[in-house]
Amino acid sequence: MVLLPEPGRHLPIVQRFDQGPSLLLLPDLFRETFADLDTSLEAEGVTLLKCEPNYKVHFDDGECFELSTDMTRMKREVEKWEGKDGFERYLGFLREGHRHYERSVTHVLKRNFPSIFSILRPSFLRASLGLHPFESMYSRASRYFRTDRLRRVFTFASMYMGMSPFKAAGTYSLLQYSELAEGIWYPKGGFHSIISALVRIGERKGVDYRLSTAVASVNLATLGSSHHRYATGVTLATGEIFSADVVVINADLVYAYNDLLPPSSLAQDLSKRSASCSSISFYWAMNGRIPQLTTHNIFLAGQYQASLDDVFEKQRVPTEPSFYVNVPSRIDSTAAPDGNDTLVVLVPVGHLPNPSQGSRGLDVLNGQDWDELVSSTREKILLTISARTGCSIHDLANNILHESINTPQTWKSTFNLDKGAILGLSHHFLNVLSFRPRTKHPVFRALFFVGASTHPGTGVPVCLAGSRITSEQVLKSCGMDIPWNKRAQSLEPKKWKTIEDVSDIDQPHVFQFLSSLHIGLLILLSISAFWVSLYSSNSGKL
Numbered sequence: 318m319v320l321l322p323e324p325g326r327h328l329p330i331v332q333r334f335d336q337g338p339s340l341l342l343l344p345d346l347f348r349e350t351f352a353d354l355d356t357s358l359e360a361e362g363v364t365l366l367k368c369e370p371n372y373k374v375h376f377d378d379g380e381c382f383e384l385s386t387d388m389t390r391m392k393r394e395v396e397k398w399e400g401k402d403g404f405e406r407y408l409g410f411l412r413e414g415h416r417h418y419e420r421s422v423t424h425v426l427k428r429n430f431p432s433i434f435s436i437l438r439p440s441f442l443r444a445s446l447g448l449h450p451f452e453s454m455y456s457r458a459s460r461y462f463r464t465d466r467l468r469r470v471f472t473f474a475s476m477y478m479g480m481s482p483f484k485a486a487g488t489y490s491l492l493q494y495s496e497l498a499e500g501i502w503y504p505k506g507g508f509h510s511i512i513s514a515l516v517r518i519g520e521r522k523g524v525d526y527r528l529s530t531a532v533a534s535v536n537l538a539t540l541g542s543s544h545h546r547y548a549t550g551v552t553l554a555t556g557e558i559f560s561a562d563v564v565v566i567n568a569d570l571v572y573a574y575n576d577l578l579p580p581s582s583l584a585q586d587l588s589k590r591s592a593s594c595s596s597i598s599f600y601w602a603m604n605g606r607i608p609q610l611t612t613h614n615i616f617l618a619g620q621y622q623a624s625l626d627d628v629f630e631k632q633r634v635p636t637e638p639s640f641y642v643n644v645p646s647r648i649d650s651t652a653a654p655d656g657n658d659t660l661v662v663l664v665p666v667g668h669l670p671n672p673s674q675g676s677r678g679l680d681v682l683n684g685q686d687w688d689e690l691v692s693s694t695r696e697k698i699l700l701t702i703s704a705r706t707g708c709s710i711h712d713l714a715n716n717i718l719h720e721s722i723n724t725p726q727t728w729k730s731t732f733n734l735d736k737g738a739i740l741g742l743s744h745h746f747l748n749v750l751s752f753r754p755r756t757k758h759p760v761f762r763a764l765f766f767v768g769a770s771t772h773p774g775t776g777v778p779v780c781l782a783g784s785r786i787t788s789e790q791v792l793k794s795c796g797m798d799i800p801w802n803k804r805a806q807s808l809e810p811k812k813w814k815t816i817e818d819v820s821d822i823d824q825p826h827v828f829q830f831l832s833s834l835h836i837g838l839l840i841l842l843s844i845s846a847f848w849v850s851l852y853s854s855n856s857g858k859l
């Protein structure tokens with residue numbers, strides 16, 4: 318979070334940016350984290366604001382598409398581009414996303430994959446049927462939408478996993494599903510309000526935080542006469558030593574293996590693994606408002622696939638970028654003073670080079686004119702926003718009171734993100750589940766990991782789900798009870814009779830078919846038949 322003083326004064330604070338997250342997705346995972354800590358978002362003073370519409374998507378031909386949780390709005394928007402039957406196909410797309418979401422939350426986000434055999438768990442194998450892990454998001458969306466425009470609209474969110482929709486597994490349509498079914502939220506006061514609440518809860522429970530304190534290395538010792546090594550604490554950049562029974566590393570995992578632990582072949586392998594993208598991010602404190610922008614705005618490149626290939630395949634700054642503009646002040650009045658906007662522009666770009674891949678990647682140090690790359694990207698962004706929203710480029714450019722910028726280089730140097738990859742390791746098949754670096758160090762005891770590059774993966778709610786998994790592993794290793802398990806058992810949800818497949822609904826059910834009216838008629842007919850047969854046998858005797 319960056320807070321800017323009012324120009325010409327030292328206090329008070331007037332414009333606020335989150336440098337990283339702006340979309341709060343999967344809100345239930347936030348609620349569950351607070352419930353695990355015996356409290357709630359509300360009790361801790363965290364207010365979630367619902368963003369409506371979800372996004373305004375701007376195309377290069379000047380057309381727009383508004384994504385919304387409002388069914389009426391979505392029906393109108395989808396039918397406009399896909400025709401009358403388009404809405405039924407949209408519902409089919411949601412149904413598939415729902416399945417991806419529910420199965421992934423239960424079987425991936427809430428389960429650990431501590432060994433290669435975890436992937437063979439029968440419950441996981443059963444659940445993975447129908448997750449479409451070997452088909453791309455774009456190809457799954459193409460089964461539901463005929464127009465390229467809507468295929469783009471329903472796939473760009475793969476970039477939140479740091480992947481191209483042409484490569485990301487179909488499973489990740491769970492992201493769009495979550496946005497459309499549960500909404501996009503924004504924590505009032507910015508994402509920092511959630512972190513502050515977690516810090517307060519920790520302090521109440523006795524946690525002692527040391528902020529702005531860089532760790533230089535993890536300390537290791539050998540266990541007795543064996544060769545087993547275990548973590549004993551950390552050494553700070555100041556030279557101070559902290560002892561600990563257990564060390565949990567939250568810094569970027571690839572950086573930690575390479576910079577905080579002794580050199581190893583595993584550390585080298587990790588830095589060769591495919592990483593997510595980086596970004597050039599602009600943070601603009603505006604004088605005045607840009608009413609043409611909503612809270613979340615997406616500007617898609619005309620050459621969609623080529624632009625994505627530039628980022629994810631060629632590791633470049635794309636010639637024609639697709640980018641995201643967030644206006645926190647549109648949803649949260651505390652982000653800027655009345656009548657002004659705060660803008661965050663995120664342009665996905667390739668990550669810094671990996672030594673093992675020759676010169677691939679944005680090579681900042683070796684001859685690329687980095688200032689030129691940033692300045693030409695800035696110019697393209699301003700021109701695109703102006704051309705597609707109709708706001709004057711003059712007003713836009715001249716009303717930027719203050720600007721901060723993050724680049725792949727600053728993501729690396731300031732936040733220790735390996736290769737400046739903002740979302741950690743990529744999420745292609747060989748980098749997830751049992752193949753993702755483990756939450757426990759494979760060799761050193763009492764050493765654990767949490768965060769974007771370990772299981773289950775990137776994004777704030779996913780990392781929160783991961784923190785539960787790592788905590789459970791730490792508690793078990795110390796022989797301690799898992800406190801939230803008892804609460805979960807007492808709150809076990811009612812077991813509903815499930816309909817395995819929606820098509821079951823259309824099957825005639827024999828007992829439903831035989832309504833009480835039918836049964837009454839059947840009884841009446843049987844009685845009449847009995848009397849008729851009795852009468853006819855008696856009349857025969859006569």
Ligand SMILES: Cc1cc2nc3c(=O)[nH]c(=O)nc-3n(C[C@H](O)[C@H](O)[C@H](O)COP(=O)(O)OP(=O)(O)OC[C@H]3O[C@@H](n4cnc5c(N)ncnc54)[C@H](O)[C@@H]3O)c2cc1C
Nearest residue numbers: 337338339340531532567568733739768769775776777780
């Ligand atoms: C530009 C951007 C936009 C994003 N947008 C979204 C979004 O809209 N929604 C969403 O859910 N997610 C978003 N994400 C992703 C999300 O922020 C990350 O996946 C998540 O924060 C990762 O959590 P983490 O705990 O792994 O790492 P971090 O949150 O990065 O925490 C790691 C911490 O370790 C510290 N650290 C590093 N090295 C050391 C050291 N040597 N000593 C001491 N401390 C150290 C760092 O300073 C940092 O505080 C975004 C990320 C970025 C960068």
